[in-house]
Amino acid sequence: MKQATADRGEIIHFAGQQGLSPALRDGAPAFTAGHDDAARCGWEAFFAALEDRSLALAWDPEHPAAARFAPRGELAGSLRGHGSPGGLARSGRFLRALLRRDEPR
Numbered sequence: 001m002k003q004a005t006a007d008r009g010e011i012i013h014f015a016g017q018q019g020l021s022p023a024l025r026d027g028a029p030a031f032t033a034g035h036d037d038a039a040r041c042g043w044e045a046f047f048a049a050l051e052d053r054s055l056a057l058a059w060d061p062e063h064p065a066a067a068r069f070a071p072r073g074e075l076a077g078s079l080r081g082h083g084s085p086g087g088l089a090r091s092g093r094f095l096r097a098l099l100r101r102d103e104p105r
Helices: 008-018 043-052 085-098
Strands: 003-005 022-023 030-031 055-060 063-071
Touching: 008 043, 008 055, 008 063, 030 043, 030 063, 030 085
Parallel strands: none
Antiparallel strands: 003 055, 022 030, 055 063
């Protein structure tokens, strides 16, 4: 079943699972593993580009390498909203490591 989300936590979790980094390609959000023409950037620049273009991440869990960024209107039936508790809960470990905190606050 195809999935789509604009939730920051879920997108960060997806990227981490796939070993990808946030990037921009011609100003548009992209993921990179370092082998392509995308320029790595921070998450804030990545999410600003995602919001500016009203895009969401769409993927098929059976074929995650085919993930793409698509207009939110195109994904209306499968789009999960912002603030998904599942995405935030799963990204907690990543955020604690990023902020170098051992204990959740």
